[in-house]
Amino acid sequence: xxxxxxxxxxxxxxxxxxxxxxxxxxxxxxxxxxxxxxxxxxxxxxxxxxxxxxxxxxxxxxxxxxxxxxxxxxxxxxxxxxxxxxxxxxxxxxxxxxxxxxxxxxxxxxxxxxxxxxxxxxxxxxxxxxxxxxxxxxxxxxxxxxxxxxxxxxxxxxxxxxxxxxxxxxxxx
Amino acid sequence: xxxxxxxxxxxxxxxxxxxxxxxxxxxxxxxxxxxxxxxxxxxxxxxxxxxxxxxxxxxxxxxxxxxxxxxxxxxxxxxxxxxxxxxxxxxxxxxxxxxxxxxxxxxxxxxxxxxxxxxxxxxxxxxxxxxxxxxxxxxxxxxxxxxxxxxxxxxxxxxxxxxxxxxxxxxxxxxxxxxxxxxxxxxxxxxxxxxxxxxxxxxxxxxxxxxxxxxxxxxxxxxxxxxxxxxxxxxxxxxxxxxxxxxxxxxxxxxxxxxxxxxxxxxxxxxxxxxxxxxxxxxxxxxxxxxxxxxxxxxxxxxxxxxxxxxxxxxxxxxxxxxxxxxxxxxxxxxxxxxxxxxxxxxxxxxxxxxxxxxxxxxxxxxxxxxxxxxxxxxxxxxxxxxxxxxxxxxxxxxxxxxxxxxxxxxxxxxxxxxxxxxxxxxxxxxxxxx
Ligand SMILES: Cc1cc2nc3c(=O)[nH]c(=O)nc-3n(C[C@H](O)[C@H](O)[C@H](O)COP(=O)(O)O)c2cc1C
Ligand code: SF4
Ligand code: FES
Numbered sequence: 001x002x003x004x005x006x007x008x009x010x011x012x013x014x015x016x017x018x019x020x021x022x023x024x025x026x027x028x029x030x031x032x033x034x035x036x037x038x039x040x041x042x043x044x045x046x047x048x049x050x051x052x053x054x055x056x057x058x059x060x061x062x063x064x065x066x067x068x069x070x071x072x073x074x075x076x077x078x079x080x081x082x083x084x085x086x087x088x089x090x091x092x093x094x095x096x097x098x099x100x101x102x103x104x105x106x107x108x109x110x111x112x113x114x115x116x117x118x119x120x121x122x123x124x125x126x127x128x129x130x131x132x133x134x135x136x137x138x139x140x141x142x143x144x145x146x147x148x149x150x151x152x153x154x155x156x157x158x159x160x161x162x163x164x165x166x167x168x169x170x171x172x173x
Numbered sequence: 174x175x176x177x178x179x180x181x182x183x184x185x186x187x188x189x190x191x192x193x194x195x196x197x198x199x200x201x202x203x204x205x206x207x208x209x210x211x212x213x214x215x216x217x218x219x220x221x222x223x224x225x226x227x228x229x230x231x232x233x234x235x236x237x238x239x240x241x242x243x244x245x246x247x248x249x250x251x252x253x254x255x256x257x258x259x260x261x262x263x264x265x266x267x268x269x270x271x272x273x274x275x276x277x278x279x280x281x282x283x284x285x286x287x288x289x290x291x292x293x294x295x296x297x298x299x300x301x302x303x304x305x306x307x308x309x310x311x312x313x314x315x316x317x318x319x320x321x322x323x324x325x326x327x328x329x330x331x332x333x334x335x336x337x338x339x340x341x342x343x344x345x346x347x348x349x350x351x352x353x354x355x356x357x358x359x360x361x362x363x364x365x366x367x368x369x370x371x372x373x374x375x376x377x378x379x380x381x382x383x384x385x386x387x388x389x390x391x392x393x394x395x396x397x398x399x400x401x402x403x404x405x406x407x408x409x410x411x412x413x414x415x416x417x418x419x420x421x422x423x424x425x426x427x428x429x430x431x432x433x434x435x436x437x438x439x440x441x442x443x444x445x446x447x448x449x450x451x452x453x454x455x456x457x458x459x460x461x462x463x464x465x466x467x468x469x470x471x472x473x474x475x476x477x478x479x480x481x482x483x484x485x486x487x488x489x490x491x492x493x494x495x496x497x498x499x500x501x502x503x504x505x506x507x508x509x510x511x512x513x514x515x516x517x518x519x520x521x522x523x524x525x526x527x528x529x530x531x532x533x534x535x536x537x538x539x540x541x542x543x544x545x546x547x548x549x550x551x552x553x554x555x556x557x558x559x560x561x562x563x564x565x566x567x568x569x570x571x572x573x574x575x576x577x578x579x580x581x582x583x584x585x586x587x588x589x590x591x592x593x594x595x596x597x598x599x600x601x602x603x604x605x606x607x608x
Binding site: 034035036037039040041042043044046047068070077078081082083084085096100101102104105106138139140141142143144145146147151154155156 | 256265266267268269270271273274299305306307308309310340342344345346347348349350361362363364365366367382425426427428429433434435469500502504508513516517520523524526
């Protein structure tokens with residue numbers, strides 16, 4: 001078993017602590033009033049899991065299914081459709097960088113290179129050895145006039161050029 | 174205004190008047206600037222009268238298809254006793270398009286006001302605003318604005334003291350371009366995978382949760398209060414080209430121009446004025462090569478076509494393209510058209526929901542063939558293969574994502590064939606290494 005696999009295994013082996021208890025459950029239940037079905041809370045519930053746990057594990061999928069009256073297989077089918085839900089643990093800071101044509105025309109590839117180099121990720125789609133960063137290339141972030149947009153976690157940063165990368169990363173210890 | 178740049182004299186500033194003015198973000202700030210007058214007026218009118226105003230104004234959908242808004246609203250059944258829904262499409266993911274983001278960031282109450290008027294006009298007590306997951310800052314600003322609107326009594330069970338019920342719920346997407354397609358978006362709100370639905374039934378008959386639904390783009394709804402306050406005649410008079418294209422339009426300009434940004438122009442404004450006066454033209458020493466005027470899903474225009482086009486629905490069709498979402502991607506003579514078209518095809522292949530064979534296979538094969546050409550392994554027969562694929566991908570699928578992938582390929586081959594040939598005939602060095 002590789003180190004990466006055993007790390008994932010170790011995470012899975014920990015006892016699962018439910019997300020939807022106390023205030024979190026109350027927050028979800030409050031939102032039921034805004035929709036005619038419980039199922040409509042699926043995307044919001046998955047966001048609530050990811051905000052609290054960083055990613056969406058198999059036990060979390062089962063928990064969401066139970067809370068909303070769905071099956072785990074169904075929930076998994078939905079989770080995997082959407083690219084922003086993480087089905088594996090990711091680095092402490094999740095970095096998304098746009099590489100679609102309009103940004104590509106304005107140098108996105110150089111920004112990607114700088115991000116990979118300065119984070120130590122080496123390759124897009126991977127996590128740095130210290131677990132600090134994960135860098136992924138994504139499609140259009142809806143800010144094409146501000147090439148190249150980069151998201152670090154929930155922060156949206158416009159006009160990132162390679163020279164700005166070191167200072168940007170320094171803000172995320 | 175040409176946000177983030179100061180307003181240019183060639184613009185007609187209506188929706189973008191307060192871009193950059195953080196004071197306009199609060200409920201009080203919005204009211205000070207004349208906000209919520211449109212909603213107040215609407216709540217004193219019969220819903221049918223509002224719909225008539227929209228029809229008379231000539232307002233058309235700003236999300237891509239340009240469908241007349243008043244007509245769309247009039248399709249909603251009356252007296253059917255079912256709950257109706259208004260959905261606002263804030264998924265903005267079409268490459269080249271970044272206008273709805275600025276509307277939400279700077280004038281969240283303009284959108285709330287437009288949604289409230291729309292909901293009342295179509296007999297809906299609830300509006301869902303579906304905001305793409307990556308728009309974290311617009312989400313925060315919109316959330317605060319909705320909270321304020323409830324606190325001020327503008328929204329709720331007695332909206333502005335009218336006795337009418339108007340609720341707004343924000344719903345966050347989670348990364349999927351296809352969720353901008355209206356029926357995929359409805360599935361997404363319902364807690365499903367974002368697969369587009371087969372039409373009919375159309376949303377006005379059976380949309381969100383199976384109920385009569387109207388879906389409109391952010392910019393469409395943000396224009397509604399202005400029409401109510403200043404009148405349909407005023408809106409209709411904003412037209413420099415074809416009388417069927419009225420009002421102002423935010424044009425997002427990106428790529429190789431000196432000043433990328435959002436420019437608000439009266440429909441029918443010459444594209445030349447936008448490109449060279451407002452956006453400052455190309456970078457020094459560069460010349461215009463191509464423009465994709467309506468977001469990445471519309472046919473590519475040559476420099477000559479672009480320079481002679483009028484920016485409105487009819488003007489761009491006349492030049493073989495479309496206004497679409499008005500996300501304008503500008504390329505100068507340094508752009509490699511084959512590479513850019515491959516990159517667009519790769520986008521569609523990545524975003525295909527994979528329900529339809531022609532789309533799932535077509536987008537993937539198109540990308541692969543273009544990658545092969547760029548790696549120096551192309552063949553003359555690839556032209557026929559690409560055009561044949563494109564033909565099979567057009568008009569044959571559940572939604573038009575498939576057609577959108579074909580559009581730049583077909584127009585690209587027709588207009589820039591020489592660039593493809595240069596790779597195929599090994600006159601140009603490969604830029605991709607294929608495994
Ligand atoms: C693949 C695809 C993606 C779309 N993405 C968007 C989008 O991000 N935003 C949007 O407003 N409309 C989008 N549309 C258009 C919508 O389906 C719909 O026509 C529009 O929201 C209607 O609003 P309007 O009449 O106000 O323009 C998309 C359509 C397709 C086929
Ligand atoms: S055309 Fe493509 S994106 Fe649209 S429904 Fe079919 S497979 Fe999905
Ligand atoms: S193409 Fe990069 S943000 Fe749109």
